[in-house]
Amino acid sequence: MxxxxxxxxxxxxxxxxxxxxxxxxxxxxxxxxxxxxxxxxxxxxxxxxxxxxxxxxxxxxxxxxxxxxxxxxxxxxxxxxxxxxxxxxxxxxxxxxxxxxxxxxxxxxRKTFDALIDFYKTQPAYEKLAPLTKRDYDRHLAKIGQAWGSAPVASLTTVLAQEAIDLQSHTPAGARYFRAVLSKLLSFGAARGYCETNVARVTEKVEHAVEPHKPWSDGAFEAFFEHARPGLHLPVYSALYTGQRSVDVLPMIRPARGANAIELIARKTGAEVFVPIHSEYQEILTRTHIDHPALHLREDGQAWTLAAYRTAWQREFTSKTSKGAPAQVSSEKAAAMKTLRDGAFVFHGLRKNAVNMLLEAGNTEAEVSAIVEMSEQMVRHYCRDVNKRRLAINRMRKLEECWKETRANLFGPGAAAAAK
Structure with a gap:
């Protein structure tokens, strides 16, 4: 006892x-x-x-x-x-x-962190956050509550804030987000008497170099569509032709026959998105049409969820079973999946393909931004390689136009005469 x-x-x-x-x-x-x-x-x-x-x-x-x-x-x-x-x-x-x-x-x-967090969550500054952003905020607000919940906000020092940020340094992206949420919370609290100043503002910024997602190559598309399970295919086409994030692609509602656009609410930003349907994508939708309200279906006819699709994608790319054991696949498929893995071709890279195609077709950054629901600044970030190609093409075209004169200047009048 x-x-x-x-x-x-x-x-x-x-x-x-x-x-x-x-x-x-x-x-x-x-x-x-x-x-x-x-x-x-x-x-x-x-x-x-x-x-x-x-x-x-x-x-x-x-x-x-x-x-x-x-x-x-x-x-x-x-x-x-x-x-x-x-x-x-x-x-x-x-x-x-x-x-x-x-x-x-x-x-x-006592104006504690717990009280400040509870108060913050009742305010428009929190309520207007997009659902995915709110989810990330909640995760970091919970960490702040675990660290200092019962402590007065005014008792936090820059040193203590820096120590908490450093504890997250094993994941630089997480440390950066934690610092941003803490700073936001302290600024909110300082304006409402919870503390005198935002001590997180003077903490060291987290260095975090984001690796850009690679657009898929022609070879990557060929390997994927030849060897990946058929149920994974249509979401890839949808991402490529609409430029949307996976969180918005997978839950898409099937457009009516003859519809000329797909309309949705972007889950990250909460903005309404109107994407005209490309003629080739329209043909794909027509050929794969099934009378089901959801657009993206598994092979058994059930609608994909985002979590299930990501799991299936991971198993397909790693050639693993549901229990994590090596799957029995052909040597050709194993080689194709290894090529995709080694090339770092991920679903989000399709978004970059979409941006690049739109820019190469002559759309402005503002027009691309409206279609793929991305800031113009991010479009410019995505399109650096496209701009390089544009510059190279324009420079070669100009060289072609003035080539005769350039050749004469380089090699003299005799070379120009010989070229005739």
Whole structure:
């Protein structure tokens, strides 16, 4: 039998099952009414209830007993009777609610990180974030809460902030995002009296060189469409001809027959996107048409989810089974998948193919931005190689136009005459 906390008593019933209760001042004139506890001491909730019992207060009243839960800060929260209406379940729910309310009250009074994070999440600055951005913010806000939740925001120093950022340095992209969210939160808090200044602003910026995604080569497309499972094909065409992210490609609704555009809401930005359907893509959609509301289907006719597609993609490229064992594939397929892996051809690279094709067709950066839902700055980043090719082609065209004069200047009049 484990050692029980003070005032906690266990007793068996006739069948031998143990029952536990909190019985303060038992056997004395000051004895409190019994507070029932959980039956299983192995349950972590049992020990939490025991700790909560230490903060209980009780006193006699004209009509019985008055109970309360008293926090470490001295705040008192009234409670129902443990054997009253609703029984112990209602009593312990009230204790949990009092504990949660005290954390909030205490956090607001001391202006803690927990209180600031809760407040921030009720504001338009947070609510207007796109769903995917909000998901990333939540992940880093949780890390901030774990690090300093109960501490006053004003107690954070630049040194402590830098140490927390450095702990994330094994993933530079994550460290950079953590620093950005922390800085955003502190700026929000400084303007509302939680701290005097944003100490994260002067922390060291995280150096993070992003490797650009490679556009797929003709050979990569040939290897993929010849050897990858058929259920993976149509999403690749959709990404190539629409330029959208995988998170928007996989859930696409099948356009009606004869539709001239695909319309969707970009999950990253929340913006409405209108993508005219290219004639070749229209032919692919016509040939693969199935009466199903979803556009992208597995071989068994069920709609792909993004998670399932990514898993299937990974297994296909690595030639692994669902259990991680090597799959039985032909040597030709194994070689093709290795070529795709070694070439770092990933799904997101198709987005760069789409941008490049649009630019090479003469579209402006603003026009490309509207189609693929990407900032013009990012379009310019994506199109550096395209611009190099444009410059090279233009320079060669100009050289061709003035070649006779250039040749004469280089090699003299005799060379020009010989060339006739």
């Amino acid at each position: 484990v050692d029980l906390p003070r005032h906690v008593r266990g007793r068996p019933n006739p069948t031998g099952r143990m029952y536990f209760s909190f019985e303060k001042f038992r056997g004395t004139p000051r004895a409190w009414p019994v507070v029932p506890l959980l039956d299983f001491v192995q349950d972590g909730l049992f020990w939490r209830r025991c700790r909560q019992c230490e903060a209980l207060a009780a006193k006699r009243a004209a009509d019985g007993w008055e109970r309360a839960w008293v926090s470490a800060s001295g705040r008192s929260y009234p409670l129902p009777q443990p054997r009253g209406d609703g029984g112990p379940a209602v009593f312990w729910a009230a204790v949990d609610a009092a504990e949660a309310r005290d954390r909030t009250d205490d956090g607001q009074a």
